[in-house]
Amino acid sequence: MNNKLQAVRGTHDHLHIDMYNYNYIVNIVSRISANYGFKPIATPIFEFSNVFKRTLGESSDIVTKEMYTFKDKAEEEITLRPEGTAGVVRAIISNGLAQEMPFKAFYHGPMFRYERPQKGRLRQFHQVGIELLGVKKEQADVEVIACANQVIKELNIQKLSKLNINSLGNIDDRKKYIKDLADYLKNYKNKLSKDSLIRLEKNPLRILDSKSEDDISIIKNAPRLNEYLNSASRENFKLVLEGLENLNIKYIINENLVRGLDYYNDTTFEFITDKLGSQSAIIAGGRYDGLMKQMGGSDIPGIGWAGGIERLVLLSTIKTVKNKHISIIPVGEENNNICFDLAQKLREKNISVEMSYSGNLKKRLKNANKLASNYAIIIGTEEINNNSALVRNLETGEQNKITLPKIIKYIEKILF
């Protein structure tokens, strides 16, 4: 491979198969979420940088080291979106949709994060996601999670993933907790891992899901977040869990599930897998009640999730069902026009037809075989003289002579 021309690190070309897989995932989520009342929406791929800086948290990893930010020709600071929620919420505010609550959106598209690429982790990756705004009631949490659960189920990967769930409480409770947690951890400064010492300064919550053995043993006796939750948050969490049980959705309460974005509160959840190395989350989300207000809109609650399309594809065994397909073969260039005309007529009947561009009968049959055509229609001078065509079943080799006026009906009959 002479790689003078290569795609930028962490970006991929999506060739046929990739696009079929991509569309497969998007179509499933689109259809399922529509059944829950979510409607499609698309927001721009880039936004003013503040849209993300203000919402994701100035100290979050995404903002501090992963954003693709640049100045455009008008000196505006622009960022390629690293996630979908902030843009959707901004769009609601920009378009004055705060009156139309509840607002239920489904979206998909590319996201950008400057990270070290790995399997299932790219710099340009793609997400599908839903957002439900305007409902504080736990019914929203349950509905949103149930939708994700159904996606997992229909992708047939429920055995490969587990739903983890936790409640982060509100911001004030969490602040109190973080302070106590940090105070506790400061007693173990000499035992904590290097990474965790840094986290202790920047974001002590993150130490909770550390993979270091030492950290884990220290955390065992640390103060617990759920003991800091106010009664409303506790009650809400309890109702969410009951709602899931009511729907027979299996979950694991994971008290150490803390998410990287500052805007989350109360319910957070992740469908995680152990099949993708370091990349465990395939669908993840949570509640973000303060986000809209923080962005300058009304005080409207929200909850949603996003799924990584590439990760979902990696986990699924996707079989794309191929439509029945026909190859039309003229024998002799002089019969091209009549064949091409027949091809058009069949296509107008919504039948998938190809006519190869060159070659004799043998080559064209070979080509038909390569295209996995179900039937070949062969028309040469001999057939035209009889006002007929040969229809060959390429699986069985069976071949019939059909008169031209009847051929479209005949093809429709054998295909459907």
Add this chain to the structure above:
RNA sequence: GCGGGUGUAGCUCAGUUGGUUAGAGCACCGGUUUGUGGUACCGGGGGUCGCGGGUUCAAAUCUCGUCACUCGCCCCA
């Protein structure tokens, strides 16, 4: 951002202690006469051995750098 592994035809890989025109399978193209594919046989195209520098009479093979992929960490979908 940190640490490890890998990089030879479109794909999967061989390539001996550095030594003459770099190989295989699959795929692709053509042929095995004239209007019949999927099997078989024969033939062909395609690689400046990721890229750049260094060591050497000589480098795919050693060395350094760089790019990309990959594994772990960080973090995340």
